[in-house]
Amino acid sequence: MSDFVKDKVVVVTGAGAGIGRDFALQFAANGAKVVVNDLGRNAETGEFAAERVVAEIKEAGGQAVASTDSVADWDSAQKIVQAALDTFGRIDCVVNNAGIVRDRMFFNMSLDEWKAVVDVHLNGSFFVARAAAPHFKAQNGGSFVHMTSTSGLIGNIGQANYSAAKMGVVGLSKSIALDMAKFNVRSNCIAPWAWTAMTASIPSETPEQKARVEILKRMESRKIAPLAVYLASDQAAKVSGQIFGVRANEIYFxxxxxxxxxxxxxxxxxxxxxxxxxxxxxxxxxxxxxxSMALTPWDPV
Incomplete structure (x- = not known):
């Protein structure tokens, strides 16, 4: 076990599977105490995904607690941060990773499809970050790591809701970085490329869509976590208001x-x-x- 973020208390939302799970495991492996947040549960057993990840962390000798509250509700978001305070006595980093997709061409997109995605990605990032902000301010330090996407930074077909939310997250992160700089609080974004349960729902009907999915399947989600761990660490003290990307063995700026x-x-x-x-x-x-795929081609060797 590394000590890179030793004894830091980190909340990771959407940490029951995929990229979020990888974040939780790597934070714990690097010495952090982790609040594993995810409201998903196994349809057959009823077990919460967050509890399963907590068990993995504890089996490896780490410290973690499960949170099954929704990021998309103001009061529930407060409970997520409170879980860190109640269990570990403080909070040092929030990783806003929770996300969903409801892909649909803009001219067919329903109000429910729009609101569901914006509520989780944009409102959820604000709610959890805002819940942690007073504690970061009081202790004169903290770090936010938000997940954005090239769908927002560049644009994508059939993802008006997701693209708008993810570009909104960039604006949120930048404003947090500006507003909280005097309290030594940092805020940065990561645009991840990875094959996860969320990206598995991307439509793959046209030849172009099928080709995109096959490329995504070759991008491992675990490769993204080291950057998040770094951004939460004291080594990243001078890094704030920036946007990074991770794709397999590449890190983008x-x-x-x-x-x-x-x-x-x-x-x-x-x-x-x-x-x-x-x-x-x-x-x-x-x-x-x-x-976005037209401007971010990838030909792995």
Whole structure:
């Protein structure tokens, strides 16, 4: 067992399976005390997935406690953080990993499909982070690690709800980093590539979709956890407000939106002048309107 995050208390949401489980196991293996949060349970036995992961951690000599509250409810989110305080007496890091997908083309997407995804990804990230914030502020330190996605950073087909929520998480993380910097609290994002139960629900009807799924199946979720452990550690004291990505053995660093061109005109602009001068000047800098996989090709060797 490593001591990289020794005695830090870490809440990992959506930790019953997939990437979240890998986070919980690796945090524990690196010395952290882990709140394993997941409301899912085995349909046959009724066992909560979180309890199963806690058992794995304890069998390996680590410390963990299960939380089965929902991130998508304000009061339940408070209970998730309280589980850390009640069991371990403090909280040092929140990993906002819980997520669902309800993929549908935008013109067919229902209100329920929109709200369900936004409630878990965006509202859930805010609720749990907000519950931890007063404790981080009081102890003058803490770290947030949020899961975003290239579906939000770049865009994707059939994922308007997921893309909007994941881009919203980036804005949330940046604002947390700015608002809480004076309290030595950090906030960063990870965009993971991995095959999990959530990505397994991605539609695979067209040849392009099937090819995308086959690529995802070759990306191991366990490869993402080391970056999350690092971002929670004291070694990452100078890292905040950033966006990273992990794909198999690669770690990415993403740029952020900044102004890249400007045009000034005395007296202001008319629609005609914009058409004649602004757009022709800007057009060479336009970004392609393509899904994320087109800009993140992967050919593993």
């Amino acid at each position: 993403f740029n952020q939106i900044r102004m890249i061109r400007s045009l000034h005109r005395d007296g202001g602009w008319t629609p005609e002048a914009i058409a004649e001068q602004v757009m022709p000047a800007f057009e060479s800098s336009f970004f392609p309107n393509v899904p």
